[in-house]
Amino acid sequence: MLSLGSALLGLAFLAALAAGAIALSGRNGDERRLRLSRRVVYAFCGLLTACVAIIELAFAGDDFSFNIVQQHSSIETPAGYKLAAMWSSQEGSLLLWAWVLSIAASAALYATRNKLRELVPWATAVMMGIAAFFTGLMLFAPDVDPFAKATMQMGQVPSDGVGLNPLLQHPSMMIHPPMLYSGYVAFTIPFAFAIGALVTRRIDAEWIRATRRFALIAWTFLGFGLLLGARWSYTELGWGGYWAWDPVENAALMPWLLGTAFLHSIMVQEKRGMLKVWNASLIVGTFSMALLGTFLVRSGVLQSIHAFGDNTVGPYILGLIAVVLVGSTALIVSRLDDLRSEKRIDSLASRESIFLVNNLLLVGMTAVIFWGTFFPLISELFTGDKASLAAPWFDRYTTPLAIGLVLFTGIGPLLAWRRVSWESAQRVFRIPLAVAAVVTLALVVFTGADDHLWALSLFAFAAFALTGLAQEFWTGTQARKELSGEPGPQALVGLVSRNRRRYGGYIVHIGVIVLLVGVAGSSSFQTNRDVELRPGESTTVDGRTITYVKPTMAVDEEKFTFGSLLRIEEGGEVVGFVRPSRRFFRPTGQAPGPISTYFAGEATSEVGLRAGFWHDLWIAEQPNVAEVQRGVRLADQGFSACVQGAPGTPEQCKALRALMQAAAADPSLQPQAFRQISQLQGLAAERVAKSFLTTTAASTFKVIVNPLVTWMWIGALIALAGALIALWPSRGRRRGALVRTETDARKEAKYREIRDAELDHATGKLSDEDFALVDAELRREAIEILDRETGDGSGNGGSNGNRAHPREPEKVEQG
Amino acid sequence: MDPQRKRKIRLVVALSVAVLLGVALIYTSFSASTEAREPSELVNAAPGTSAELTGKVVQGSIRRDGNGIAFRVIDRDGKGQSLPVTYQGAVPDPFRGGREIVLTGTVESAGFVGEPETLITKCPSKFTTKSDA
Numbered sequence: 012m013l014s015l016g017s018a019l020l021g022l023a024f025l026a027a028l029a030a031g032a033i034a035l036s037g038r039n040g041d042e043r044r045l046r047l048s049r050r051v052v053y054a055f056c057g058l059l060t061a062c063v064a065i066i067e068l069a070f071a072g073d074d075f076s077f078n079i080v081q082q083h084s085s086i087e088t089p090a091g092y093k094l095a096a097m098w099s100s101q102e103g104s105l106l107l108w109a110w111v112l113s114i115a116a117s118a119a120l121y122a123t124r125n126k127l128r129e130l131v132p133w134a135t136a137v138m139m140g141i142a143a144f145f146t147g148l149m150l151f152a153p154d155v156d157p158f159a160k161a162t163m164q165m166g167q168v169p170s171d172g173v174g175l176n177p178l179l180q181h182p183s184m185m186i187h188p189p190m191l192y193s194g195y196v197a198f199t200i201p202f203a204f205a206i207g208a209l210v211t212r213r214i215d216a217e218w219i220r221a222t223r224r225f226a227l228i229a230w231t232f233l234g235f236g237l238l239l240g241a242r243w244s245y246t247e248l249g250w251g252g253y254w255a256w257d258p259v260e261n262a263a264l265m266p267w268l269l270g271t272a273f274l275h276s277i278m279v280q281e282k283r284g285m286l287k288v289w290n291a292s293l294i295v296g297t298f299s300m301a302l303l304g305t306f307l308v309r310s311g312v313l314q315s316i317h318a319f320g321d322n323t324v325g326p327y328i329l330g331l332i333a334v335v336l337v338g339s340t341a342l343i344v345s346r347l348d349d350l351r352s353e354k355r356i357d358s359l360a361s362r363e364s365i366f367l368v369n370n371l372l373l374v375g376m377t378a379v380i381f382w383g384t385f386f387p388l389i390s391e392l393f394t395g396d397k398a399s400l401a402a403p404w405f406d407r408y409t410t411p412l413a414i415g416l417v418l419f420t421g422i423g424p425l426l427a428w429r430r431v432s433w434e435s436a437q438r439v440f441r442i443p444l445a446v447a448a449v450v451t452l453a454l455v456v457f458t459g460a461d462d463h464l465w466a467l468s469l470f471a472f473a474a475f476a477l478t479g480l481a482q483e484f485w486t487g488t489q490a491r492k493e494l495s496g497e498p499g500p501q502a503l504v505g506l507v508s509r510n511r512r513r514y515g516g517y518i519v520h521i522g523v524i525v526l527l528v529g530v531a532g533s534s535s536f537q538t539n540r541d542v543e544l545r546p547g548e549s550t551t552v553d554g555r556t557i558t559y560v561k562p563t564m565a566v567d568e569e570k571f572t573f574g575s576l577l578r579i580e581e582g583g584e585v586v587g588f589v590r591p592s593r594r595f596f597r598p599t600g601q602a603p604g605p606i607s608t609y610f611a612g613e614a615t616s617e618v619g620l621r622a623g624f625w626h627d628l629w630i631a632e633q634p635n636v637a638e639v640q641r642g643v644r645l646a647d648q649g650f651s652a653c654v655q656g657a658p659g660t661p662e663q664c665k666a667l668r669a670l671m672q673a674a675a676a677d678p679s680l681q682p683q684a685f686r687q688i689s690q691l692q693g694l695a696a697e698r699v700a701k702s703f704l705t706t707t708a709a710s711t712f713k714v715i716v717n718p719l720v721t722w723m724w725i726g727a728l729i730a731l732a733g734a735l736i737a738l739w740p741s742r743g744r745r746r747g748a749l750v751r752t753e754t755d756a757r758k759e760a761k762y763r764e765i766r767d768a769e770l771d772h773a774t775g776k777l778s779d780e781d782f783a784l785v786d787a788e789l790r791r792e793a794i795e796i797l798d799r800e801t802g803d804g805s806g807n808g809g810s811n812g813n814r815a816h817p818r819e820p821e822k823v824e825q826g
Numbered sequence: 827m828d829p830q831r832k833r834k835i836r837l838v839v840a841l842s843v844a845v846l847l848g849v850a851l852i853y854t855s856f857s858a859s860t861e862a863r864e865p866s867e868l869v870n871a872a873p874g875t876s877a878e879l880t881g882k883v884v885q886g887s888i889r890r891d892g893n894g895i896a897f898r899v900i901d902r903d904g905k906g907q908s909l910p911v912t913y914q915g916a917v918p919d920p921f922r923g924g925r926e927i928v929l930t931g932t933v934e935s936a937g938f939v940g941e942p943e944t945l946i947t948k949c950p951s952k953f954t955t956k957s958d959a
Contacts, residue, residue: 178920249919255946355833371840375847382851390859398859399878401930401944407854541915615919633916637890713916 016158023058031139038132056113081161085174133207187239194233195301200225202298249616262304272373284353365423421476447475466535490773515737522730532719589619605647635708866906885923910937
């Protein structure tokens with residue numbers, strides 16, 4: 012299987028190179044070559060899928076002749092984690108990268124199979140170049156071959172593996188890395204098409220329309236991956252936080268922030284033909300950040316909790332980033348003439364200018380995080396010392412920027428495109444401003460929120476923004492009700508499903524704002540205490556009485572678990588129990604040793620969590636295991652006396668001793684001997700561990716009362732739902748992808764714009780005069796497009812080289 | 827105001843905000859950062875020196891000490907003198923002998939005293955290295 016895998020991987024590498032080369036050779040519009048290159052990309056995807064399948068089968072079947080399996084799994088590793096173990100390895104994660112890229116590239120080429128004929132060859136070449144880079148890395152760079160043979164022991168395939176790090180054995184770890192990777196990787200698609208657009212000088216909104224969905228998918232995956240990481244940190248790592256401004260976390264946040272900016276600013280280019288340089292630069296930046304994230308976890312250049320060892324592929328990825336940055340910058344600069352805006356911003360009070368402000372805030376935030384993350388390197392350069400920046404420094408900048416973002420997220424949707432008159436502004440801002448004022452007042456009067464001005468202003472702006480969004484849904488539904496005569500709920504559904512992008516986006520806004528409220532609440536109003544309790548004792552934290560009822564323990568082959576049962580009382584009433592514990596793992600992948608090895612491996616906290624809508628009670632325990640360790644030492648002494656055949660030992664000992672001697676001579680008996688030893692030790696370990704049940708020693712408890720954490724998870728789910736709504740194909744697309752000429756697409760975009768303006772008018776965002784102006788402008792532009800079409804063939808206005816296709820009758824959705 | 831001039835003003839405002847942010851970033855980062863030091867550099871440091879200590883926990887040196895723990899930290903390459911460290915409060919999960927840690931604190935006469943909540947333990951490398959042994 013190993014050599015089959017290597018061969019398939021080699022073939023995949025060749026396929027990637029071939030697909031790119033064939034695509035480029037067909038750049039003059041040779042239909043057959045383009046089709047061929049597309050098929051080779053599909054084949055590339057198939058080959059990598061086979062590689063992944065072989066590796067996963069090896070993991071599932073405990074084939075320890077695979078080095079990757081031997082190093083990252085073991086027989087005892089739970090089945091689900093065996094599959095997840097692939098991406099806990101360096102080589103496996105590279106394979107995952109390439110594989111996801113092959114899927115995304117295939118999907119992108121399938122979706123554009125009848126479109127963008129000039130652009131696609133270059134986009135294919137870029138995607139396959141990057142794919143070949145990662146595939147080649149696995150083939151040619153040292154130590155990252157996923158099909159490497161395991162180191163042989165005595166000429167035999169190892170009988171067991173090292174196992175998966177217990178810290179990584181958490182359900183969210185099974186999906187967190189693939190999510191993040193899918194996010195990173197999917198940004199390759201818009202990047203590749205942007206490069207194609209730049210090379211061929213076809214820099215209208217076509218490439219954006221074709222890849223917008225991929226950008227949104229990437230954004231969703233990356234965001235969800237970040238969230239799972241936060242959740243894992245909160246429930247598994249035993250420090251009580253979900254975000255630490257750790258370099259690796261930052262590395263994933265930066266492309267997400269730039270991606271957010273990109274998703275907004277491309278709308279301005281689509282609708283208004285502006286910000287072209289900005290969009291091209293943003294996607295280059297986003298993709299470079301995604302590569303940087305891939306690089307950081309493998310380079311060891313920065314100190315991180317996610318300390319991945321230094322290793323060999325870092326420099327190569329750095330080289331790729333350099334090529335991407337230099338090449339793209341040169342390309343953008345050489346195309347500056349083509350990238351000029353078609354229009355200017357009419358008014359500062361318009362949706363596009365708010366988009367611009369939000370973009371600047373997002374990019375500013377990314378710049379801050381970038382600086383802070385790489386500060387150790389920067390300071391080493393200037394002062395010779397690696398100095399690093401801690402969380403407070405990041406908070407100082409990101410807090411006001413995030414609050415500004417919430418404010419403008421509130422303003423943006425209330426404004427129409429192009430311009431807004433004072434009267435209509437007054438109309439749409441009245442209610443949200445009033446609600447924000449009332450909420451702020453209530454918070455100041457009824458809670459202590461005014462001690463934390465940042466948090467208070469975030470809550471106020473959040474109230475403003477959420478009310479504004481609710482008003483959007485309300486007025487939109489009303490307008491639709493009037494138009495169609497549908498009852499309310501149906502009108503709401505109709506409104507959202509007819510304008511998925513807009514209202515899906517609004518739902519994402521709601522989710523992100525709710526999430527940020529959770530972040531502000533939990534970081535500003537947290538109570539955090541370390542307490543020592545003996546069994547029977549109790550303490551009071553923030554109005555909650557916590558009583559250490561009794562110690563608990565459990566033993567199995569791989570770990571000791573020591574914990575406690577805690578009773579929680581609020582206002583004199585018992586509201587529940589929590590069971591925090593700490594697990595002590597034996598080092599995996601070794602022959603059974605003395606019982607004391609239970610304390611030589613990893614130790615992980617199992618947090619006792621009582622989640623609530625307003626507050627989480629979070630408790631982690633550090634049990635005092637000194638007594639147990641004494642018992643373990645005694646048991647180990649007894650055991651070694653037993654196998655040394657001390658006088659008066661029971662029959663069992665003698666039998667075991669004989670078996671061990673036989674195993675020393677004949678390796679095939681080893682597994683049997685190990686099993687016996689483990690069994691005996693298990694019995695001894697259990698007896699020793701039971702002593703913990705009667706301990707009177709004090710355990711250390713870290714108790715956190717964390718307000719509004721649940722809002723983060725709820726907000727994230729809302730945002731996910733919104734993203735899915737925005738991603739869902741609209742009815743027109745599902746009816747069958749039309750072979751569209753460029754003018755068709757332009758026309759449809761213009762109709763959409765008219766429709767948007769009508770909706771803005773109906774919901775009161777555009778006053779009658781403004782609407783009349785905007786509508787007239789839009790209709791004039793639409794007529795221009797139609798005129799150009801009738802006089803087409805020569806194709807003025809930058810749409811030359813557009814091969815004529817049989818045009819479908821008009822199929823533009825109205826309404 | 828003519829649009830050309832308006833645009834110019836906007837550009838100047840935007841650029842100055844960016845420059846201000848940049849200057850603030852640079853200024854605060856150099857003043858807020860703590861310097862990373864290895865134990866051998868701190869063993870003879872004057873009491874009161876604050877630093878971010880990075881190094882390896884010496885195997886078998888961890889003792890519980892009242893509410894906190896005491897241990898020794900040595901340079902990452904394992905050479906040089908080790909430094910006694912005390913730390914109050916709960917330690918992160920991956921903390922144990924042989925692991926690399928990062929800890930902010932100050933040098934005092936009896937050794938390095940860590941600030942609560944600043945102890946970071948590097949995870950056992952997820953991606954194995956050749957020099958792992």
